[in-house]
Amino acid sequence: MTNWIDACAPDDIDEEDVIRFDHGTVSLALYRLEDDRFFATDGFCTHEQVHLSNGLVMGKIIECPKHNGRFDVTTGEAKGAPVCVNLKTYPVKVESGRVFVDLG
Amino acid sequence: MSTQDAGMVIVGAGEAGARAAMALREHGYTGTVTLIGEERHLPYERPPLSKAAMTSVAEPTAAFILDEERLTANRIGHISGVRATSIDRIGHTVQLDNDRRVPYAKLLIATGARPRKIAIPGAGSENVLYLRNFSDALAMRARLQPGIRLVVIGGGFIGLEIAASAIARGCSVIVVEMAPRILGRAVPAEIAAVVADHHARAGVTLIVGVGLTAIERDGTDEIVVLADGRRLVCDAIIAGVGAIPECGLAEIAGLTVENGVRVNAQLVTDDPDILAAGDCCSFPHPIFDGRRLRLEAWRNAQDQGNHAARSMLGAMEAYDRVPWFWSDQHDQTLQIAGLPDEGDTAVVRDLGGAPMYFHLKAGRLVGASAVGPIGKVARDIRLAEMLIQKRARPDPVLLADPTVKLKSLLPTEPVAA
Numbered sequence: 128m129t130n131w132i133d134a135c136a137p138d139d140i141d142e143e144d145v146i147r148f149d150h151g152t153v154s155l156a157l158y159r160l161e162d163d164r165f166f167a168t169d170g171f172c173t174h175e176q177v178h179l180s181n182g183l184v185m186g187k188i189i190e191c192p193k194h195n196g197r198f199d200v201t202t203g204e205a206k207g208a209p210v211c212v213n214l215k216t217y218p219v220k221v222e223s224g225r226v227f228v229d230l231g
Numbered sequence: 232m233s234t235q236d237a238g239m240v241i242v243g244a245g246e247a248g249a250r251a252a253m254a255l256r257e258h259g260y261t262g263t264v265t266l267i268g269e270e271r272h273l274p275y276e277r278p279p280l281s282k283a284a285m286t287s288v289a290e291p292t293a294a295f296i297l298d299e300e301r302l303t304a305n306r307i308g309h310i311s312g313v314r315a316t317s318i319d320r321i322g323h324t325v326q327l328d329n330d331r332r333v334p335y336a337k338l339l340i341a342t343g344a345r346p347r348k349i350a351i352p353g354a355g356s357e358n359v360l361y362l363r364n365f366s367d368a369l370a371m372r373a374r375l376q377p378g379i380r381l382v383v384i385g386g387g388f389i390g391l392e393i394a395a396s397a398i399a400r401g402c403s404v405i406v407v408e409m410a411p412r413i414l415g416r417a418v419p420a421e422i423a424a425v426v427a428d429h430h431a432r433a434g435v436t437l438i439v440g441v442g443l444t445a446i447e448r449d450g451t452d453e454i455v456v457l458a459d460g461r462r463l464v465c466d467a468i469i470a471g472v473g474a475i476p477e478c479g480l481a482e483i484a485g486l487t488v489e490n491g492v493r494v495n496a497q498l499v500t501d502d503p504d505i506l507a508a509g510d511c512c513s514f515p516h517p518i519f520d521g522r523r524l525r526l527e528a529w530r531n532a533q534d535q536g537n538h539a540a541r542s543m544l545g546a547m548e549a550y551d552r553v554p555w556f557w558s559d560q561h562d563q564t565l566q567i568a569g570l571p572d573e574g575d576t577a578v579v580r581d582l583g584g585a586p587m588y589f590h591l592k593a594g595r596l597v598g599a600s601a602v603g604p605i606g607k608v609a610r611d612i613r614l615a616e617m618l619i620q621k622r623a624r625p626d627p628v629l630l631a632d633p634t635v636k637l638k639s640l641l642p643t644e645p646v647a648a
C-alpha cells in the first residue's frame with residue numbers, strides 16, 4: 128500500500144542538506160543531495176536516538192551530530208562504528224513542485 | 232617456540248580493543264583473533280556511564296559494542312574476566328592470570344586508564360567513589376538518591392557530568408576544583424564560563440581555586456575540609472581527578488612508557504610486534520607538528536583501534552585523525568575539535584546563542600570548541616574539524632560571520648602544509 132504524504136517544497140531543503148519531517152507518530156529525515164535527488168529515512172540515529180536532521184550531509188552520507196555515526200541516505204545502510212543497525216528508508220517523489228514521502 | 236596458532240591478540244576489551252578486533256576482520260584478516268579483557272562483560276561503551284546510566288529511570292544496562300552474535304560471526308575469541316599479567320617478547324606469548332599463555336604474532340595493548348586516587352587523609356573511606364566501569368556506575372547510581380549531599384572533587388569532564396546527573400537525580404551537589412576555573416587547559420576560558428553558568432543555574436555549587444586538606448568522618452557524615460578552612464558536610468564524595476594510563480604490561484615488558492605506552496605514528500611500540508591504542512598510549516600527531524599526545528577520548532579510542540588493526544596487518548600510514556571530544560551536561564553539549572590550547576588567536580562565532588570559538592595558530596586553524604544544544608553546535612564543529620584536518624587557513628572575518636557557511640570555507644583540494 129502506498130500512502131504519499133506532501134512533505135515540503137524542494138527548496139525547503141538546501142542542496143546537500145537535511146531537514147526534519149514529522150507526521151503523526153513518525154519522524155523522518157529528508158535529504159536533498161548535491162545532484163538534486165531527494166531521499167527519506169527514519170529520523171533518529173540507531174545508536175543513541177539522536178535526530179539526524181542536525182547532522183551533516185556529505186555526498187550521499189549523513190553523519191549523526193552526536194558521535195558521527197554514518198549512514199548511506201540512499202539505502203539507509205550503517206557505514207561503520209558506532210552505528211551498526213541500518214536506518215529504514217522511505218520512497219520519495221517530487222511532483223508538481225512538492226516533495227512527497229511514501230509512509231506505506 | 233611454535234607460533235603455529237599465533238594470531239592477533241588484543242589485551243583490553245574496551246573501546247579501542249573491541250574496535251580493533253572488528254577492524255582486523257573488516258580489513259580481511261582471516262587468522263585467529265583473541266580479545267582478552269579483565270571485565271566480565273562483553274565490550275561496552277563508557278561515555279553513558281556518567282550520563283544515561285546515572286539518570287535513566289529504569290535500571291541501566293551496559294551499551295554493548297559487540298554482542299555474542301557479532302563475536303561469533305566474526306570469529307573473535309573473547310576471553311573475559313581474565314587479566315593479562317606479562318608479555319614474553321622473545322617467546323611471543325601473553326601470560327594470563329588463569330595460568331593460560333596465549334601466543335601472538337602481533338599484540339595490541341588497549342588497556343585504557345584508571346581513575347587517579349585522591350591522596351589526602353581520610354580518602355580511603357568507603358564513601359569516596361570513583362567511576363570508570365559499569366559496576367562503578369551501578370554502585371554510584373545506588374548512592375545518588377534524592378536528598379543525598381554530594382561533594383564532587385574535580386571540575387573536569389567526568390566530575391561535571393556526574394554533578395549534572397546527580398542534580399537531575401535530586402541530590403545536592405558541590406563541586407570543588409583546585410584550579411582557578413573548571414575544565415582546565417583543554418577548553419577555552421570563555422566556554423568553561425558558559426558551562427559553569429549552566430551548572431550554577433541547575434543548582435550545582437562550584438567552588439574553584441581551593442585545594443583539599445582532608446576528609447573527616449563525623450558519625451555517618453563525611454566532611455571535606457578545604458585548604459581555606461571551609462568544611463563541607465556530605466554523605467558521599469565522588470572523585471574525578473584525572474586518569475592514569477594503564478601501562479603495567481608495557482612496563483614489565485621493558486617498553487618505553489612516558490605518560491602512556493610510547494608508540495610511533497603507526498601506533499607501534501619499541502617492539503615491532505607490539506602496538507598500543509586508546510587511552511593507554513602516547514603518540515605523535517602529524518597535524519600538530521608531531522606533538523606527543525595522550526587522549527582520553529572515545530572517538531580517538533575507536534579510531535586508533537581501527538588504525539592499529541591496519542598497522543598490525545602491515546599498513547604504514549600515520550594516524551592523523553583530528554582529536555574530537557564531546558561532553559553532555561544538563562541539556563547542553565560541549566564539543567571540541569583539534570587542540571584549542573595550540574592556538575595563539577581566538578575568533579568567536581555566534582551560533583544563535585551558542586558560542587563557538589575557533590583557535591588559530593599563525594593563521595592556521597588548530598582547534599574549535601562550542602557549547603549549546605546539540606542541534607546548534609554539532610555541524611559547525613564537524614566542519615571545523617574538517618578544516619583542521621585539511622590544515623586550512625580560513626579568513627578570521629569569515630569565521631566570525633555566522634551568515635557564512637563553514638562548508639563554503641572547505642578547500643576543495645587539500646591545502647599544502
Ligand SMILES: Cc1cc2nc3c(=O)[nH]c(=O)nc-3n(C[C@H](O)[C@H](O)[C@H](O)COP(=O)(O)OP(=O)(O)OC[C@H]3O[C@@H](n4cnc5c(N)ncnc54)[C@H](O)[C@@H]3O)c2cc1C
Pocket residue numbers: 242243244245246247248267268269270276277278279280281313314315316341342343344362363364389477480508509510511526527528529530532555556557558559
Ligand atoms: C565515565 C566516563 C565517561 C566518559 N565520557 C566520555 C565522553 O563523553 N566523550 C568522550 O569522548 N569520551 C568519554 N570518555 C572516555 C572514553 O570512554 C575513553 O576514552 C575510552 O573508553 C577509551 O577506550 P580504551 O579502549 O582505550 O580504554 P577502555 O575503554 O578503558 O578499555 C580498556 C579495557 O582494558 C581492560 N584491561 C586493562 N588492563 C588489562 C589487563 N592487564 N588485562 C586484561 N584487560 C585489561 C580494562 O578493564 C578495560 O575494560 C568517558 C570515560 C568514562 C570512564
Ligand code: FES
Pocket residue numbers: 172173174175176177191192193194195196197209210
Ligand atoms: S547517536 Fe548517532 S552516532 Fe551516536
